[in-house]
Amino acid sequence: MKRGLIVSSNFLERIADPASQFHRDYLAYRARQISWDELVARLPHVAMLGDSVCMGTYISSPWSTFWRAHTCRGNNWFLDTGSSRPGIRSVSKRLEQITPFVAIEYAGIGAMVDHERGRENFFRRILGTRNFSGQINQLLRAPRFPDLILISIGHNNVDWAWRCPPNELIVPERRLNYQCKEFRENYGRELRRVLRRAGRERHRVAVVVFGLINFELYFKGREAAERLRESNTSLYPHLETTYKYLLSFHPAYRRNLVRLASMVNEELRTMVEQLQRELSGNIQLRYSDALATADLSRAELLHPIDGWHASVEGHNVLAQAAFSDLGASLEFLGIQ
Known part of the structure; x- marks a missing residue:
């Protein structure tokens, strides 16, 4: 998937205000001293x-x-394009109240935390998915390196039952530990690429x-959605389709998926703490448990078609959770 770039729609009007911190840039643009880009x-x-x-x-x-x-762009907890799906007060909408950006x-x-040399499977190639390494390749090639980078990926990596040997389905400890270790290694390697580039920015x-x-x-x-579907089969028509893509969503495998996700989050927290000690002064790196503590326990918070995605x-729940934990990052960047 190609990157989607959205500029605040009314930013020119806002920076025309003499009180705007970008007013000098606006005047330079009007005087044709700088281009639109x-x-x-x-x-x-x-x-x-991130992933889906x-x-x-x-x-x-x-x-x-x-x-x-x-074709999917925006209309999610991060970015709202104001198109077909009303009612999402996304991070972008909330941030626009503070500054144009x-x-x-x-x-x-289907994006995964991967090894850059690994091959994507047929399904992901058809979807045009870019895994974590591919997304970072795009990020590093961009002519303007971002000020704020949000990363939420790894949900497809905790599908522990996928391609799992039969004996490890019964005794999964070895597999869970292996997948957790592999996840941290791949995530850490890719995150370091971002941090190295960030360290060269002014x-x-x-x-x-x-x-x-x-x-x-x-x-x-999800269980509440399943009960609703049992009583009315017209609800959540593609609820079972989920299992074609995430085997570990089967009830028999869920407990260990929950365990693996918890292990992964602890690895992310520890990894961030270790990397923080290596950073230069122009970089702030934080781990956020905002999404890990967001409550999605009600059926109405899951999509009415697949009972899987939000x-x-x-x-809205995810947007509120994510934005509420961005204060320290925005303060570091001088966005207030």
Whole structure:
């Protein structure tokens, strides 16, 4: 999926105000001293790297899923484009109340934390998915490096039952530990690439690593959706389709998925703490448990088609949780 770049729609009007911190840039633009692209480049840039948890999407028939994978933009907890899905007070909407800015969306359906030399499977190639390493490649090639980078990825990596040897389905400890270790190694390697580039920038860069969502609470919402479908089969028509993509969503495997997600979050927290000691003064790196503590335990917070991805109400819960934990990053960047 190509990156989506959205500039605050009314930013020119806002920076025309003499009280705006970008008013000098506006005057330079009006005097033709800088170009439109240069003017936009002087606004704060916020990038989102992630998987479908960050996207306003859902799973249905193969063709429809393919179409959404290639056309889905905005309308999620991070970025709202003001188009077809009302009611999402996204992070971008909340941030626009503070400052005009540029939002860049790199997240993709099915994206995983990967090894750059690894091959994507057929399903992800068809969807045009860019895994974590591919998203970071795009980020590093961008002409303007972001001021704020939000990362929420790894939910597809905790599908521990996928391709699991039969004996380890029964005794999964070895597999859970292996997947957790592999996840940390791959995530840490890619995150270091971002931090090295950030260290060469002249402006401040804040990076927020979000923990995975709280699957224990999430599965309570999923179970409620399953009960509703049992009583009315017209509800959540693609609820069972989920199992084609995430085997570990089967009830028999959920407990260990919850365990693995908790292990992964602890590894992310520890990794961030270790990397913080290596950073230069222009970089702030934080771990956030905002999404890991967000409560998605009600059926109405899950999408009415697949009972898997977030509904409009669910995206609002995630947006509120994420934005409420951005204060320290915005203060570091001087965005207040």
